[in-house]
Amino acid sequence: MAKLAATEIEDGIPSVMTGAQQNDYGDARNVITLHQDIPVPRELSCKQILIRVYAAAINPVDWKVLQGNLSFIKRFSFPHTPGSDVAGVVVAIGSSVKRFQVGDKVYGNLGTDGGSYAEYVREKESLFALKPSNLTMVEAAAVPLACLTSYQALFNTASPIVGPGSKIMVCGGSSATGLYGVQLAKAVGAHVTTT
Structure with a gap:
């Protein structure tokens, strides 16, 4: 058995990931930085799934959130990983998840909580659907x-x-x-x- 790298767990899901993080409100060039040491959200509630992200879309609401235009509705503690639309593969499921299995290709909208601009995202199974087989991951993330x-x-x-x-x-x-x-x-x- 090969020895695992320090950042990997036995199931192949790393303990840290790369992601874009927002550190304040403003222009994306000034408030987004790429980090390679973000903890992977491995702990799941009974109805959550963990997705390995293959594609994420950028919508007008995403840059409005970045600029703080929606801060009167939703305020974030920083650093915050933005991004709402996502497509990827299920890599872990909560104990009560019935609609998906590990390995399923899915797509969904995370809402204003965001998180899709990272390698992994954890959210409720109800926010996702099986990806149609006739769409690529990039196409599915745009839907x-x-x-x-x-x-x-x-x-x-x-x-x-x-x-x-x-x-x-x-x-x-x-x-x-x-x-x-x-x-x-x-x-x-x-x-x-x-x-």
């Missing part, structure tokens, strides 16, 4: 927040809710949220016009 935003606009806040026969106009159909808005509306039988 969650933009698609969720469109879904909420069409099916939670629109009045009346978009459905068969609805006629909608999607401004900016080639934008991230626009492209999902067009597809979701078409999927439920709506007539869609876009710019």
Whole structure:
């Protein structure tokens, strides 16, 4: 049996990881630094999973969080690992996790708590879904927040809710949220016009 490096545990999950950490609010160039000694969040509650990150997306909300534009809603203690959208592989699961197994490829949105700009992230299983096999990890990481935003606009806040026969106009159909808005509306039988 080969001797393990000082930073590895027997299950192959290292004890420390590399990640981007925010040390204050401001311009990303001034407040983000790369650290190689961040402890891997190995301790899981019964409903949490540990993901080895393969891809993370950058959304407008991420740079707004960095700049402190949302600090009236959510304040962080620094250092803080930002990033909300993520795709990766499950490497550990909590005792009550039923939806995933170690080795599953998943994607999800971590919300404003962030954490995706690191090699590993720990979160509730409910924030993740199995990655579709026809998407790469990079493509999957780009889906969650933009698609969720469109879904909420069409099916939670629109009045009346978009459905068969609805006629909608999607401004900016080639934008991230626009492209999902067009597809979701078409999927439920709506007539869609876009710019």
